[in-house]
Amino acid sequence: xxxxLLLVLAAMTLSAQTGDAPQFNSGDxxxxxxxxxxxxxxxxxxxxTYGPAQSTDAxxxxxxxxxxxxxxxxxxxxxxxxxxxTMFILExxxxxxxxxxxxxxxxxxxxxxxxxxxxDEKRFPQKWAYINFARGDKAKPLPATSSCNSCHSQxxxxxxxxxxxxxxxxxxxxxxxxxxxxxVAKSAAE
Numbered sequence: 001x002x003x004x005l006l007l008v009l010a011a012m013t014l015s016a017q018t019g020d021a022p023q024f025n026s027g028d029x030x031x032x033x034x035x036x037x038x039x040x041x042x043x044x045x046x047x048x049t050y051g052p053a054q055s056t057d058a059x060x061x062x063x064x065x066x067x068x069x070x071x072x073x074x075x076x077x078x079x080x081x082x083x084x085x086t087m088f089i090l091e092x093x094x095x096x097x098x099x100x101x102x103x104x105x106x107x108x109x110x111x112x113x114x115x116x117x118x119x120d121e122k123r124f125p126q127k128w129a130y131i132n133f134a135r136g137d138k139a140k141p142l143p144a145t146s147s148c149n150s151c152h153s154q155x156x157x158x159x160x161x162x163x164x165x166x167x168x169x170x171x172x173x174x175x176x177x178x179x180x181x182x183x184v185a186k187s188a189a190e
Contacts, residue, residue, distance in 0.1 A: 020071055021085040022118045029138040030116060030131050036089040039067040042166045046095065046106065050151055063108045065091045066166070076169060080176025082159055086119040117152075117161065128152065128160040157183045 023031040033039075047061025068076075072086035094109040096102075116131040118141070123129070129141035130148035142148055149160075157164040157180060158173045164183065173179050 020069060022087045022116075022120065024123070025138065027140070029140050030118065032114060032116070032133050032137040032139075033087070033089070036067050036091075039089070040070050040073040042066040042068055042088075042169065045165060048165075060095045060097060060106065062112060063093045063095055063106075065093065065108075067091070077172060080158070080173050080178035082119055082161060084119055084121050088117040088161070090115040090117070119159070126153070126160075154182070155186075156180060 023033075025031065043066050045064040045066075047058070048064055067089045069087050072083055075081070075083040075086075091111060092113040092115070093111055095106040096109045097104075097106050099107070114133040116133070118124075118129050118131065119127055120129065121127050124141070124144070126144050126149060128149070129144075130146065130152070131139045131141050133139045152160040152162070156162055157170060158178055159180070163169045163173050163179075164187075
């Protein structure tokens, strides 16, 4: 186990040195990684909302596709924790129920929004930051007081991440005992 952990740490260090780390410019803007669709696909949600349910389109709910950097995924499998410089991409797409030969269900359409979650313990005092690429391929992190930071810190299953929506990773976090105590208590009460 110790050798595996050392190998994971060495791989994380090498990947950070070879450009795997999130790329911020001098204006503190994160560059949207061009190849994020080649990362590890974690899950898709359909019609998920953290606000009032009526804010979704029940007839054509959006798809949320979540991707994470491969090096971070491998580290999580080994440790149940996200290493520094972890980055998630949330790609939100419209759904369509009618088109071509489809007679039922929904399929994915155009991109509505792209967002990122980044763990950078030196750059962010709260360790995690959330970025919305609403205006292009570069964007600044939301303020530490944003509702994203607040919601993630209060409701996330592991660190500031919603692992509860990624079934295979939730099993790993449960096995490795890395679930947030507040999440465990909430789950037990439900």
